[in-house]
Amino acid sequence: MDPSNDPTPPTSPLTTSPPMVQLLSPSGERVTDPRHAFDGDRAEIEALYRDLVMTRRVDTEAYALQRHGELGLWPPALGQEAAQVGSARALRPHDFAFPTYRDHGVAWCRGVDPTHLLGIFRGSHLGGWDPAEHGIALPNIIIGAQTLHATGYAMGLALEGLVGTGDAERDSAVIAYFGDGATSQGDVSEALDWAAVHQSPVVFFCENNQYAISVPVDSQTRVPIVQRADGFGLPGVRVDGNDVLACLAVTRQALQRARDGEGPTLIEAVTYRMGAHTTSDDPGRYRDASEVEGWKAKDPLERVRLLLVAEGTSEEFFAELDADAEALGVRLRAACQQITEPDLAELFDHVFVESTVENQQQKAEHVAWQAAFEEVAS
Amino acid sequence: MTRMSMVKALNSGLRRAMEADPQVLVMGEDIGRLGGVFRVTEGLQKDFGDGRVMDTPLAESAIVGTAVGLTFRGFRPVVEIQFDGFVYPAYDQIVSQVAKLHFRSRGRVRMPIVIRIPYGGGIGAVEHHSESPEAQFALTAGLKVVSCADPHDAHWMIQQAIASDDPVVFMEPKRRYWESGEVDLGAEPLPLWSSRIVRPGRDATLITYGPMVKTCLDSARAAEADGLDLEVIDLRTLSPLDLAPVVESVRRTGHAIVVHEAARTLGLGAEVASRISEECFYSLESPVLRVTGYDMPYPPSRAEHDFLPGLDRILDAVDRARAF
Ligand SMILES: Cc1ncc(C[n+]2csc(CCOP(=O)(O)OP(=O)(O)O)c2C)c(N)n1
Numbered sequence: 001m002d003p004s005n006d007p008t009p010p011t012s013p014l015t016t017s018p019p020m021v022q023l024l025s026p027s028g029e030r031v032t033d034p035r036h037a038f039d040g041d042r043a044e045i046e047a048l049y050r051d052l053v054m055t056r057r058v059d060t061e062a063y064a065l066q067r068h069g070e071l072g073l074w075p076p077a078l079g080q081e082a083a084q085v086g087s088a089r090a091l092r093p094h095d096f097a098f099p100t101y102r103d104h105g106v107a108w109c110r111g112v113d114p115t116h117l118l119g120i121f122r123g124s125h126l127g128g129w130d131p132a133e134h135g136i137a138l139p140n141i142i143i144g145a146q147t148l149h150a151t152g153y154a155m156g157l158a159l160e161g162l163v164g165t166g167d168a169e170r171d172s173a174v175i176a177y178f179g180d181g182a183t184s185q186g187d188v189s190e191a192l193d194w195a196a197v198h199q200s201p202v203v204f205f206c207e208n209n210q211y212a213i214s215v216p217v218d219s220q221t222r223v224p225i226v227q228r229a230d231g232f233g234l235p236g237v238r239v240d241g242n243d244v245l246a247c248l249a250v251t252r253q254a255l256q257r258a259r260d261g262e263g264p265t266l267i268e269a270v271t272y273r274m275g276a277h278t279t280s281d282d283p284g285r286y287r288d289a290s291e292v293e294g295w296k297a298k299d300p301l302e303r304v305r306l307l308l309v310a311e312g313t314s315e316e317f318f319a320e321l322d323a324d325a326e327a328l329g330v331r332l333r334a335a336c337q338q339i340t341e342p343d344l345a346e347l348f349d350h351v352f353v354e355s356t357v358e359n360q361q362q363k364a365e366h367v368a369w370q371a372a373f374e375e376v377a378s
Numbered sequence: 379m380t381r382m383s384m385v386k387a388l389n390s391g392l393r394r395a396m397e398a399d400p401q402v403l404v405m406g407e408d409i410g411r412l413g414g415v416f417r418v419t420e421g422l423q424k425d426f427g428d429g430r431v432m433d434t435p436l437a438e439s440a441i442v443g444t445a446v447g448l449t450f451r452g453f454r455p456v457v458e459i460q461f462d463g464f465v466y467p468a469y470d471q472i473v474s475q476v477a478k479l480h481f482r483s484r485g486r487v488r489m490p491i492v493i494r495i496p497y498g499g500g501i502g503a504v505e506h507h508s509e510s511p512e513a514q515f516a517l518t519a520g521l522k523v524v525s526c527a528d529p530h531d532a533h534w535m536i537q538q539a540i541a542s543d544d545p546v547v548f549m550e551p552k553r554r555y556w557e558s559g560e561v562d563l564g565a566e567p568l569p570l571w572s573s574r575i576v577r578p579g580r581d582a583t584l585i586t587y588g589p590m591v592k593t594c595l596d597s598a599r600a601a602e603a604d605g606l607d608l609e610v611i612d613l614r615t616l617s618p619l620d621l622a623p624v625v626e627s628v629r630r631t632g633h634a635i636v637v638h639e640a641a642r643t644l645g646l647g648a649e650v651a652s653r654i655s656e657e658c659f660y661s662l663e664s665p666v667l668r669v670t671g672y673d674m675p676y677p678p679s680r681a682e683h684d685f686l687p688g689l690d691r692i693l694d695a696v697d698r699a700r701a702f
Binding site: 358 | 407408410411412413415433435436437439440463464466467502503504505506642643672673674675677678679680681682684685690691694
């Protein structure tokens with residue numbers, strides 16, 4: 001990476017080397033890389049920009065809704081949009097993603113209505129979409145657990161003969177998202193090991209946003225995360241996580257390797273969490289404002305906008321996109337209040353496929369109690 | 379007497395324990411610089427240094443597993459699990475190692491580890507942040523399990539747990555973290571392994587612990603309006619159970635109702651009810667009743683008020699027992 005494009009000191013020496021793949025500089029210039037290229041046209045970049053803007057809009061709207069007491073909590077994705085959108089747009093419809101609680105942009109790209117995300121953080125339900133329909137699992141809160149699910153899913157793909165057939169319509173892959181903190185969990189090491197041993201078609205996509213709540217990445221690891229790959233025997237690639245073109249190109253290549261039967265890849269996307277860990281967190285306690293300021297100059301949206309302007313994208317495109325984002329915000333605000341409240345009686349039916357006597361007795365007890373209570377109240 | 383929140387009471391208890399014994403170490407995720415997500419360890423790293431107050435990598439199995447190793451060098455680790463639902467990655471270390479090493483070594487190895495777990499619901503949290511796994515530890519022989527219910531007890535119990543040579547799973551009711559109460563910093567504390575009557579009464583006995591102690595006290599206050607006098611017992615220690623005061627109470631009142639947030643089947647209430655029926659059979663005027671969470675994974679938070687035992691469900695159980 002050209003140091004002139006990188007005016008800010010990185011958070012940790014762990015994020016300076018090895019070099020990361022970059023295809024679009026913070027000031028909006030295309031950069032070349034010997035092994036990776038983004039060969040899409042302007043329309044594709046405009047589509048990516050749209051995803052970035054819409055993802056940010058979902059995020060800022062949800063943040064505002066939390067502040068208005070409509071959501072119990074929200075984990076902002078601010079600053080990580082390019083990592084999420086770039087990697088998720090590399091997926092094909094029949095691929096599958098295992099996200100975390102922060103991957104709102106991945107959910108967006110998989111066609112999940114953001115209202116589902118609002119419902120989760122409102123406390124109205126625990127998921128809301130059908131993973132099979134969207135090719136994306138429900139967000140995982142237990143750190144690192146989903147990397148094993150992704151590996152198992154990938155093993156399943158291989159067992160079913162959906163890998164390396166040469167038929168692009170059939171060959172499939174899976175991607176697992178996790179943070180830098182997650183790399184300390186045993187589950188993640190176990191997943192990397194298994195996937196390497198089985199040569200499973202899985203891409204491990206680490207969004208290194210520099211912090212696990214208050215703990216900086218150099219308190220999680222002594223080596224750059226990308227280097228972990230060596231020890232487990234899979235290739236690792238480090239990418240500028242604020243560069244949507246690079247994230248897309250790198251992930252596309254890794255997914256293709258996986259689909260072709262060449263095994264797993266670890267991608268480390270170097271990015272930054274611009275906001276708080278969640279709306280309950282106070283980042284002022286553990287990081288300097290100047291550090292945050294520095295990363296602002298690397299904003300993942302602004303650089304794409306600059307590129308598009310330079311390449312002649314029309315004013316109307318930006319105006320329409322702004323209007324669409326505004327409309328999305330309005331829709332989400334309204335939809336949030338329409339989210340149906342959970343009904344405990346119904347929840348009893350979801351504990352098991354084959355309900356138990358005890359289950360149904362407790363349900364009956366609850367229903368009778370509710371009825372008696374409402375009678376007294378009315 | 380000093381008035382403070384449970385968070386402050388725990389913080390000052392930890393501080394006193396660290397001052398009293400240089401072998402006491404505090405470890406966990408975000409507990410150093412941030413002071414923990416609930417601020418229980420606030421300021422400790424500043425005062426005791428990062429050698430004794432350690433921000434750990436995000437790895438629960440390692441947090442407990444390394445604590446085991448530290449005890450071999452004579453340290454007394456106090457580890458924080460950030461939320462109840464995140465203890466399971468460490469479950470193997472807790473039940474297979476921490477619980478068994480004293481036994482396996484025929485008493486030669488000691489495991490003076492305290493595992494602090496903020497637990498329970500009622501705070502509108504997302505998944506995995508509201509669970510009550512106490513019975514899963516209480517049924518593991520070799521572990522001691524306690525739960526504090528108010529600031530005074532929190533302050534003293536944490537110091538006693540740290541001083542104990544046995545491993546203690548220390549359950550902190552997070553919905554009570556911010557409630558204030560009087561703490562007597564000079565008191566002679568109750569023994570750790572004992573329950574206590576927090577409200578004497580004649581007509582029925584409510585047996586509970588942790589977050590539900592306050593709810594039961596509120597219920598007892600409400601029952602007064604109906605001329606009912608309820609006794610409330612805070613178990614405090616869940617393993618070992620101290621049932622002598624419970625037995626004595628139920629023999630007087632004839633009615634026992636066990637209240638906890640955790641699911642009903644095989645919860646602490648099952649054990650308590652069984653022991654009461656063994657010991658108080660001839661004094662009981664009604665079966666021992668339980669008011670608990672239901673046998674389902676913790677529901678989305680907007681349904682938790684229906685899931686958790688509240689005043690009305692508790693009083694309803696009292697009525698059912700007395701009408702029996
Ligand atoms: C097993 C487990 N332990 C602790 C937590 C509490 N927790 C939630 S997010 C988080 C930090 C995660 O950091 P990282 O993996 O870097 O992801 P990020 O939040 O930065 O996206 C922690 C400690 C958890 N969710 N799961």
